[in-house]
Amino acid sequence: MLTFIQSCLLSESDLVSFVTRHAVWFGRMSSPVGRNAFHCCHRFDVLLDKLLYVTPRFVYDFCISKVDSEYVHLAYSLLELVFVRSGSFSVKTLLTQTFRL
16 A cells, blocks of 8 residues: 555646645545555654655565564575475475585
């Protein structure tokens, strides 16, 4: 939803950008767009006027900063096992790449 709000705020259409700005700045809780913008800002600890600076990379870095590195390594290990289960990786391939058999 955030990328939709950002694209509407930056829209070349005066009508679209006006309605979105009104929803974000004035409508807030009485507007679904305003509520979503407020929720995103609250969730990622960003001021409303910095909403356009929230990018996918910003969200990724924010989430990683909130998690211990031990859990990140565990998540990557689990992801690797999911790839093995789905057939995207094979144990033989992993062993070959790890030990250069």
